[in-house]
Structures are given as C-alpha cells and as structure tokens.
Amino acid sequence: MTEAVKLKLSKKDLESDQDVRWCPGCGDYAILATVQRTLAQLGIRRENTVFISGIGCSSRFPYYMNTYGFHTIHGRAPAIASGLKVTRPELDVWVITGDGDGLSIGGNHMIHALRRNMDLKILLFNNQIYGLTKGQYSPTSAVGTRAPSTPSGSIDHPLNPISLALGSGATFVARAADTDAKLMGSILEQAYRHKGAVFIELLQNCPVFNDGVWEGVKDDPAGKQVHLVEGKSLVFAGGTKGIRLGAGMVPEIVDVVDGDTSGLLVHTEKGSPLYAHLLAQLVQPDFPMPMGILYRTERTTYEQLAQAQIDDAVAKQGPGDLTKLMYSGMVWEVGADGTRH
Amino acid sequence: METKHLDRVVIRFVGDSGDGMQLTGTEFAKAAAEAGNDISTFPDFPAEIRAPAGSLFGVSGFQLHFSSSEIHTPGDAPDVLVAMNPAGLKTNLKDLVDTGTLIVNTGAFIEANLKKAGYKSNPLEDGTLAKYKVHAVDINHLTMTALEGSELSNKEKGRAKNFFALGLVFWMYGREPEGEIRRIHQQFAKKPGYGEANVKVFKAGYHYGETAEVFQTVYKVPPATFKPGMYRNITGNEAIALGLVVGADLAGKKLFYAGYPITPASSILHSLAKYKNFGTMTFQAEDEIAAMGAALGAAFGGSIAVTASSGPGIALKGEAMGLGVMTELPVVILNIQRGGPSTGLPTKTEQSDLSQSLFGRNGESPLPVLAAKSPGDTFYCAVEAVKIATRYMVPVILLSDGYIANGSEPWPLPNLAAMPRFDVVHRTDPQSYFVYERDPKTLARAWVVPGTPGLEHRIGGIEKDALTGNISYAPENHEKQTHVRAEKVQRIAQDIGELDLSGAESGEVLLIGWGGTYGALRQAQQSLAAQGKSVSHAHLRWLSPLEPGLAKIIHNFKRVVVAELNTGQLRMVLRAQFLVDAIGLNKIQGLPFKVAEVVAAIEKELGVAATKTTSAATQAQANA
Known part of the structure; x- marks a missing residue:
C-alpha cells in the first residue's frame, strides 16, 4: 500500500472523463460512487492504482476510474492482474468481475489467484444473471430461473461465491449490498489495508434482466440480513432473533428474549475457517444473509514470496553475471588453427 | 588392433x-x-x-x-x-x-x-x-x-x-x-x-x-576445424532461455516468464527458474490462458514479458494474444512446435503451426512471426523477438520446434559486449499524451506504465479511438486502426537483416525453407551446387512480415520449391503473396528431413526446369 503521502482527494478526482454507459438504475452506479468516494477518502495515489476487469457489464468499471485501468477479456482479469501484481508489487491492484465472468468462464483463475494469496482486491458484482449478453441465467442463479436460454427454468444448482472464496484460500472475505454505501465503504477501507487476496461479494441489482433479485435480502428490518460485528452475537430482525449451533453443528434460528444473547454464535473475523464456512452456508430463504467481513487472516502473499526467492538467490549467488552464465556447462576454445585446445 | x-x-x-x-x-x-x-x-x-x-x-x-x-x-x-x-x-x-x-x-x-x-x-x-x-x-x-x-x-x-x-x-x-x-x-x-x-x-x-x-x-574421427573462439554445446531450449535473459538485459529491463507445463516447451521454464539471481521471475500459471494473461499484465507493468507453449497451448492463448494485438503491448510468445492437430505427437517435431501463428486469432490480428533455424540460432531469435516487441509495441511469436529444442550442437559463444543495446524508455511526460499517438517510423504507441503520475489511462480489448484511446465504434476509425495494426507489422521489415541465401540470386531452382529444416536444406543445396547444379537456398527467419529480400529474387528462378514439415503452409502464403507457382516438398511424419530426400526432390525439379528450358527454346525457335 502506498500511503506515505496522503493526498487530499475528492470523489471527483477519481472520476474519468468518460460517459458512464450502464443502464439507468443499474446497481453498478452505486458501487462506482462508493468506490470513488472511499478511495478518495483514503487518499490513494491515482498513479499507483490499477483497476483490471474481464468482460461483462461490471467490467466496464475501469473506464470510469481516473486511475490506470485494463479492460481485458472474459474471465481472465485475475490472471492478468496476477502478472502485474507479481512484477509491480508496489501497485494497488483491484479486480472488477461479475458472477459470469469470475465464477463461470474465469472460475479457474479466480480460485488460483485466491489460493496464492496474491494481494488483489477482487470485487465480484453478483446479480445472478448475464446482463451484457441479454439475460441468460448465471452460475449463481437460483434453480428454476427462467431466462432466454432456460425457458423451462434453470436446472443446475447455484454456486456459493463466499464458499468458493473460502475454499480457495482467500484471506479476506466479505459481502455487502450495492446500495449499502456505509457498509461497503467500511469493507473497502479494510480491504485496502489488508495485505493479501481480498474477495468481496457485492449483491448488485440488474434492473433490466433480473430486477429485484436481492430485494428479499436488502430488506433488513424484515430480518433478511445479519450484520456481522466483531465480538457481537449473530442477531437480526431488530435484535429479536439470533443464530446458534444446534446438535450436529446445524445452525438454528432462535428468539432473543429480553436481550439475552447467551448461547448464540459470536462473530469473530479471525475465527476458524470452519466458522467462516458455516457463515457462508447461511443463505436465503432459510437464513438471513451475513453481511460484512466474514473472514480474514494473515498469510504471506505470493508476490512477497516470489520476491524473497529472488532476493535469496541474489544473496547466495550474487547478482547475475551474464558472461558467466553463457560460459556455464561444457565450454571449450578453438584456437587459431581451427582445432580445439 | x-x-x-x-x-x-x-x-x-x-x-x-x-x-x-x-x-x-x-x-x-x-x-x-x-x-x-x-x-x-x-x-x-x-x-x-x-x-x-x-x-x-x-x-x-x-x-x-x-x-x-x-x-x-x-x-x-x-x-x-x-x-x-x-x-x-x-x-x-x-x-x-x-x-x-x-x-x-x-x-x-x-x-x-x-x-x-x-x-x-x-x-x-x-x-x-x-x-x-x-x-x-x-x-x-x-x-x-x-x-x-x-x-x-x-x-x-x-x-x-x-x-x-x-x-x-x-x-x-x-x-x-x-x-x-x-x-x-x-x-x-x-x-x-x-x-x-x-x-x-x-x-x-x-x-x-x-x-x-x-x-x-x-x-x-579426427577433430573438425571450427572458426576460432569459445564454444559450448547447447540445445535449442537452453539457448532460447539464455536469449531471453540477454534480450531483457539489452532492453535494460527485468524478465518475466509465465508458462504452463507442456512438451516440448517445459524445459525453458526449468532453465529460467534457475536464473533468479538475474532478477528473472518465473510464474507457473494455472493454465495456458493464465500464462498469456499474466504475461500481458506484466507487460502492462513494464516487464519484458514472455510466455511459451506448444501448439495446443498456443490455441488456448489465442484470445489473450488478440488482446495483446489490440492493446499493443510487447509480449514474446514462444511456440515450440510438435506434431498436431490436438494432442498429436507430443514428442515429435513438425512445422504445422505456421498457419496458426499467422492467422490463428479472431478478427484481423496480424502479428510478427519469426522462426529459429538451429539450436544455437534460438538465442539470437529470442534477443531479436524482445527487441522487435519493445521497439514496435507488439506481441511477437517466435517459432521453434521439438527437433531444435532437444537437439544440440557446438555453439560459438556470442560476444555479449558487442551486441547492440536497445534500452527501453518509458514515457513519463504528461504533456499532451494520447494513448494511441504513434511513433512516425515504427507506428509504436508510447509504453506508459502504471506508477507514472499524470499519465493515468485505460486500455482494453474494445476498439479504441486511433488517437485518444477512448472506446470507439466509429466505422472509419475501426478501419483505420485495422490498417495501422497491419502496417505496423509490415514496418518491421525495415529492421530485418539480409536474406539468408546460399547460391546465386537467379537460376533453375530456388529452395525455400524456414525454421528447423535449415540444416538438411542447406546441406542438400550445397552438395548439389558442388556438382555444378543451379540451385539456391533461401532460408526465411521472418515469416511475418516476409523477408524483404525474398521479393527481389523469388521470380528469378524457373522452379520454386518450398520445403516444410507440414502440408504446405508457407507455400500457400508465398503463392498468395507472389503469385508464384511454388511446389511443395512436404513431410508429415514427426521426423526431420533427410538430406537425401531433399536432394532427390530438387533433382526432380531440376529435370522439370531443364524440360522447361528446352520447351522454351523450342517455342523461341518456332516463333523465329
């Protein structure tokens, strides 16, 4: 991270001169605004910040950021970002992807970037649909999703992005809704300060092809979200309900009477991966969705390890000597008479 | 005894x-x-x-x-x-x-x-x-x-x-x-x-x-006589790895190499992984696409970025190579060819990825392509590929093959001090910067890397305005950009050396080859020439753009024979380019040419050429 000189920036400083081309009402607008505002508040250095994306509606994001940006090809953003980060570790590299881009065509790159713990901040905009190609069901669509490609309803089981990220070895896993600027801002700030692979699932609304798919989740007073707060019990619905672990490690919803939270699960970001995996399994319609930072841990990043090997080689062998390298192996001299000496 | x-x-x-x-x-x-x-x-x-x-x-x-x-x-x-x-x-x-x-x-x-x-x-x-x-x-x-x-x-x-x-x-x-x-x-x-x-x-x-x-x-077997100097024994894959390290050094940059295991390219990754004290970074990616992607990311960041594979892996990299064409980033792509299609003959040699190199991407996406002729030559080709990629801001394909990758020869060690440097200079001046503003000579855009204040910009795979680099779907702009990307590859001809020609610039038969068949072709031509036969051999190092020297001589021969370990991929290109009735000498057995095979084929064409001469003479007589 490059925070040596904290610059006074406004949101406007992070807006590029390009017209934003998303559909009116798209959740991407809210995400863009929150990212711009948060990074401005953090006083980032624009020249040291790079946004890299794949293909899809969300992947147009870099064009609208007044930083360095690379709009790449479908699914490959984590791979391209990895090549940049490992060679230029001083840069802040953000990856913008969607549920189709990051979990379907680019699923392989996603899991490997996370397991390596590349210091990439990956924002996955999950709207449960392919938008740019006009509304096909995606790997996170619920079973039965009717779309042009599935007129009788989709039949494949949806993928849980948080479970995938945890299983892949991400060291910072969080979730926020597109319109929850406060929560998203706070997650982005902590993600920015985290050294390692960040995976943030942003529940994003596509007003054209999948309008309202997250409505049930966003309606917090109705008890559809659990706000994760470090050291606090998992309560929701205005503090009237809570989650505890029953027999066989089956999570259960219980009523909270007179504010008595004893026996409920208590949130710890740096808890065991087992706990984080359990949180990931709390999904609609049976459970409220956990929002906030689900898990974080410290692990040396790939680029640190890669650089350490180079430093170690230089320390042990000395800086590379090209002539010596060329003359390694079986070398001989041919004299003026044309024969070997 | x-x-x-x-x-x-x-x-x-x-x-x-x-x-x-x-x-x-x-x-x-x-x-x-x-x-x-x-x-x-x-x-x-x-x-x-x-x-x-x-x-x-x-x-x-x-x-x-x-x-x-x-x-x-x-x-x-x-x-x-x-x-x-x-x-x-x-x-x-x-x-x-x-x-x-x-x-x-x-x-x-x-x-x-x-x-x-x-x-x-x-x-x-x-x-x-x-x-x-x-x-x-x-x-x-x-x-x-x-x-x-x-x-x-x-x-x-x-x-x-x-x-x-x-x-x-x-x-x-x-x-x-x-x-x-x-x-x-x-x-x-x-x-x-x-x-x-x-x-x-x-x-x-x-x-x-x-x-x-x-x-x-x-x-x-008594010792042979060589040109005086220092020698070492080297395989093609060893030499290509050395060439990349030296090329990056001559460019004044760090080398980044991303690869995915594949025969017969893997040993390049093995060699480079041992060169860490040169600052060389190697990255074993999760797949071929990721290796190409990581190379592009590293190139965006200012490294000398290289990836290598063989035909099947190059096929996977195709889309990302197109992104390199569009964003005009310098990347070196090595294809150590093997027999195809599909998995084909993993450990056998073939030259059947030329068409893939020239045409194997979506859209109009021309790339420079050069091919090494021998194990030791891969060193110089690697250096040249790095030079051209950075000078013209373009991905370059370097073709080798299983035969020269694993084969070895005594190699006169190059004098590194005498090799001209081509230090890369990144633009840092923020005054009136446009992403696709071009160098008038090379048509290269400026290589601006992240970390440079005031030059923040966005690149991507969508067609861009020919000057500003902003997204543009304008009809004339796309046509202009398409032509300029092609023209840029053609301009590389100004940096290509003399045609490697053995024999006269005109005569009965011109034998044309490229890549790892060099040894057999050159030996065949030399032995026929020694018998007084009118045969010349042109060996192409550059396939895209085609060597300028070839255009000057190709029409000076009665017969043109194109020898390749494929069904005639270069021949197709030459026929299209020069409207010449080129004849193919083709072998698709996973094995290199034998000298005798080449000699026999040329002798046959010499016979045809002789008949042609006779019939032309008869015709001339009749006309008289």
Whole structure:
C-alpha cells in the first residue's frame, strides 16, 4: 500500500472523463460512487492504482476510474492482474468481475489467484444473471430461473461465491449490498489495508434482466440480513432473533428474549475457517444473509514470496553475471588453427 | 588392433524408454564435442514416461552425428545401431545403412521380449542380420557380473546397463574415458552408490571392447576445424532461455516468464527458474490462458514479458494474444512446435503451426512471426523477438520446434559486449499524451506504465479511438486502426537483416525453407551446387512480415520449391503473396528431413526446369 503521502482527494478526482454507459438504475452506479468516494477518502495515489476487469457489464468499471485501468477479456482479469501484481508489487491492484465472468468462464483463475494469496482486491458484482449478453441465467442463479436460454427454468444448482472464496484460500472475505454505501465503504477501507487476496461479494441489482433479485435480502428490518460485528452475537430482525449451533453443528434460528444473547454464535473475523464456512452456508430463504467481513487472516502473499526467492538467490549467488552464465556447462576454445585446445 | 580413420559417423542408441538411451546419447555427444568433432544430435522418444518394457511403442532413441568436417544435420541414416532390446532392433533396423555395424544386447533377446517386438524367430539366429556387422554382447549379464558384490538390488544393478553400452562405444571410437568417469561422479554426487556402480559398469564396457577379440578395429574421427573462439554445446531450449535473459538485459529491463507445463516447451521454464539471481521471475500459471494473461499484465507493468507453449497451448492463448494485438503491448510468445492437430505427437517435431501463428486469432490480428533455424540460432531469435516487441509495441511469436529444442550442437559463444543495446524508455511526460499517438517510423504507441503520475489511462480489448484511446465504434476509425495494426507489422521489415541465401540470386531452382529444416536444406543445396547444379537456398527467419529480400529474387528462378514439415503452409502464403507457382516438398511424419530426400526432390525439379528450358527454346525457335 502506498500511503506515505496522503493526498487530499475528492470523489471527483477519481472520476474519468468518460460517459458512464450502464443502464439507468443499474446497481453498478452505486458501487462506482462508493468506490470513488472511499478511495478518495483514503487518499490513494491515482498513479499507483490499477483497476483490471474481464468482460461483462461490471467490467466496464475501469473506464470510469481516473486511475490506470485494463479492460481485458472474459474471465481472465485475475490472471492478468496476477502478472502485474507479481512484477509491480508496489501497485494497488483491484479486480472488477461479475458472477459470469469470475465464477463461470474465469472460475479457474479466480480460485488460483485466491489460493496464492496474491494481494488483489477482487470485487465480484453478483446479480445472478448475464446482463451484457441479454439475460441468460448465471452460475449463481437460483434453480428454476427462467431466462432466454432456460425457458423451462434453470436446472443446475447455484454456486456459493463466499464458499468458493473460502475454499480457495482467500484471506479476506466479505459481502455487502450495492446500495449499502456505509457498509461497503467500511469493507473497502479494510480491504485496502489488508495485505493479501481480498474477495468481496457485492449483491448488485440488474434492473433490466433480473430486477429485484436481492430485494428479499436488502430488506433488513424484515430480518433478511445479519450484520456481522466483531465480538457481537449473530442477531437480526431488530435484535429479536439470533443464530446458534444446534446438535450436529446445524445452525438454528432462535428468539432473543429480553436481550439475552447467551448461547448464540459470536462473530469473530479471525475465527476458524470452519466458522467462516458455516457463515457462508447461511443463505436465503432459510437464513438471513451475513453481511460484512466474514473472514480474514494473515498469510504471506505470493508476490512477497516470489520476491524473497529472488532476493535469496541474489544473496547466495550474487547478482547475475551474464558472461558467466553463457560460459556455464561444457565450454571449450578453438584456437587459431581451427582445432580445439 | 587396427585403427581406422573416418570422416564422419552416425550412431543411434535405441532401447526401452526406461533404459537411459537419452543419457547415453547425450554423454557420447559430449565426448565427441570434447574431442573436437562437429556434432548434431536428434533425440527421438515416446510421450510415455516409462512405456511398458519391451513394447514397440516404448522405444526411445538418440541419434548422434559426429564429424571431422562441418555438418548441419544429425545424419540421414545410422552407420552404427546400438540396440538394447528386440523392440529397438525391430523399429530401427530399417534405417541402418547396408553393411552397417550393429551392437546388440543379447541378454534382452529372450522369448517374452521377442514376442512383444513381434519377432516369430530370433533375428540373431535366423539370418535377418546377415548383411550387417553384428556384435552380439550380453550386456545384461556383463553388467550384473561387473556389479557382483555390490549392495545394490538386482533391479538397481540392471539400470546401469546403458553405461556398459556407453563404455563400449567409448572404446570403439577411441574416446578418453577419464572425462566421462568424472562426469558420472558429478552427476551422481548425491547418490554415490549409483555413481560408483555406473562407473564400474562403464569401465567394464570399455575394457570389454579392449579385451574381447570381436572388436578388432578402433575408429577415429579426427577433430573438425571450427572458426576460432569459445564454444559450448547447447540445445535449442537452453539457448532460447539464455536469449531471453540477454534480450531483457539489452532492453535494460527485468524478465518475466509465465508458462504452463507442456512438451516440448517445459524445459525453458526449468532453465529460467534457475536464473533468479538475474532478477528473472518465473510464474507457473494455472493454465495456458493464465500464462498469456499474466504475461500481458506484466507487460502492462513494464516487464519484458514472455510466455511459451506448444501448439495446443498456443490455441488456448489465442484470445489473450488478440488482446495483446489490440492493446499493443510487447509480449514474446514462444511456440515450440510438435506434431498436431490436438494432442498429436507430443514428442515429435513438425512445422504445422505456421498457419496458426499467422492467422490463428479472431478478427484481423496480424502479428510478427519469426522462426529459429538451429539450436544455437534460438538465442539470437529470442534477443531479436524482445527487441522487435519493445521497439514496435507488439506481441511477437517466435517459432521453434521439438527437433531444435532437444537437439544440440557446438555453439560459438556470442560476444555479449558487442551486441547492440536497445534500452527501453518509458514515457513519463504528461504533456499532451494520447494513448494511441504513434511513433512516425515504427507506428509504436508510447509504453506508459502504471506508477507514472499524470499519465493515468485505460486500455482494453474494445476498439479504441486511433488517437485518444477512448472506446470507439466509429466505422472509419475501426478501419483505420485495422490498417495501422497491419502496417505496423509490415514496418518491421525495415529492421530485418539480409536474406539468408546460399547460391546465386537467379537460376533453375530456388529452395525455400524456414525454421528447423535449415540444416538438411542447406546441406542438400550445397552438395548439389558442388556438382555444378543451379540451385539456391533461401532460408526465411521472418515469416511475418516476409523477408524483404525474398521479393527481389523469388521470380528469378524457373522452379520454386518450398520445403516444410507440414502440408504446405508457407507455400500457400508465398503463392498468395507472389503469385508464384511454388511446389511443395512436404513431410508429415514427426521426423526431420533427410538430406537425401531433399536432394532427390530438387533433382526432380531440376529435370522439370531443364524440360522447361528446352520447351522454351523450342517455342523461341518456332516463333523465329
């Protein structure tokens, strides 16, 4: 991270001169605004910040950021970002992807970037649909999703992005809704300060092809979200309900009477991966969705390890000597008479 | 004991893929190089790591050509065949020259192995080998005897038998055994028990030659004469790795190499992974696409970015290569070709990815393509690829193939100090910067890297405005950008050296080749020219753009023959480009050309050319 000189920036400083081309009402607008505002508040250095994306509606994001940006090809953003980060570790590299881009065509790159713990901040905009190609069901669509490609309803089981990220070895896993600027801002700030692979699932609304798919989740007073707060019990619905672990490690919803939270699960970001995996399994319609930072841990990043090997080689062998390298192996001299000496 | 002097020898070692034939061949090649011979090698092995013992498909071979004069190829046919088992004999005997020498490990000629090799009777006894000079040696038994009392298991002892064969040929060709003994000890330093055993067996083989009365002649191939200077023995993949390191150094930049394991490219990654103290970073990606992607990311960040693969992997990289074309980033893409399509012939050579290199991406996406002609030449091609990629801001494809990747030759070491530098300068001036503003000479856009204040910009795969780099779907702009991307590749011609032409600039037959066929083609042309035949050979280093020198001469010949290890991919291009009635000499067997094949093909065309001359003369007479 490059925070040596904290610059006074406004949101406007992070807006590029390009017209934003998303559909009116798209959740991407809210995400863009929150990212711009948060990074401005953090006083980032624009020249040291790079946004890299794949293909899809969300992947147009870099064009609208007044930083360095690379709009790449479908699914490959984590791979391209990895090549940049490992060679230029001083840069802040953000990856913008969607549920189709990051979990379907680019699923392989996603899991490997996370397991390596590349210091990439990956924002996955999950709207449960392919938008740019006009509304096909995606790997996170619920079973039965009717779309042009599935007129009788989709039949494949949806993928849980948080479970995938945890299983892949991400060291910072969080979730926020597109319109929850406060929560998203706070997650982005902590993600920015985290050294390692960040995976943030942003529940994003596509007003054209999948309008309202997250409505049930966003309606917090109705008890559809659990706000994760470090050291606090998992309560929701205005503090009237809570989650505890029953027999066989089956999570259960219980009523909270007179504010008595004893026996409920208590949130710890740096808890065991087992706990984080359990949180990931709390999904609609049976459970409220956990929002906030689900898990974080410290692990040396790939680029640190890669650089350490180079430093170690230089320390042990000395800086590379090209002539010596060329003359390694079986070398001989041919004299003026044309024969070997 | 008689000593006979020979000018040149072609020897081939064959056995099971677990018999250590590659090691035996490599060691004998080193000894030949050490003794001052010119050498050329051709390892030929199956894709299976340890194919079932005794099977025909599991035979692994290594051919070595060593000579007292300059040679370009591993030789058309072996003069000596060392067969460690019946399967090896069965699959290779047809190649041995008549009256050739055959050394057979009789210990392996047991019923079961004969059956596996498809022999109904024992060829050692049924007269099959009558026309050859046969040395029947029970190498299995002699190896075990040499290791009597050793603590190794019988299985471990048996593994040393290739060193018996090596010792025997060392004696036959009068090689000094001391160097080899030293090398074995070095190689097995971590397993001294094996080292000891191998040396014992090697010596046993050597002394067997000396004492067994069957070998009455020692053959000496005197040293060849070379241009004075320092030399080393090198394979194509070793040289290409060195070329990348040197190329990055000449550009004043760090090297980043991303790869995914694939035959026959993997050993480049292995070499570069050892060069960390040069600041070289290697990245074993999760797949071929990621390797290309990571290279693009590193190029965006200002590294000399390289990825390598073989045909199947290059196919996977195609879309990302197109992104490199669109965003005009310098990346070097190595294709170590093998037989295709699909998985094809993983360990065999072919030149069938030329069309893929030239046309294998969506849209109009021209790329510069060059091809190395020999193991040592891959070094210079790698340096040139780095230079062109950074100078023109474009991905460059460098073609090698399995034959030159694994083959070795004595290589005159380059004088690094004399190699011109091409230091990269990144633009840092924020005044009136436009992403696609171009250098008037090279048409390159400026290489601006993240971290540069005031030059923040966005690039991507969507078509961009020809100046500002903003997204543009404007019809005229797309046409303009399409043409400028093509023109940029064509402009590389201004940096291409002289055409590699042997023979006159006009005549009866022009033989055109590219890549790893160089040795056979050049030798064929030279031997025909020595007989006074009117044949020239042009060997192309650059396939895109085509070498400017070719246009000047291609119409000066009566017949144009394009020799390729494919069905005619370059020929198609040349016919389209020059409207010339080029004839193909094509071989698609996973094997390199033999000199004799090329000579025969050219002789045929010389005949046609002669007829043409006659008919033209007749026509002229008639007209008169």
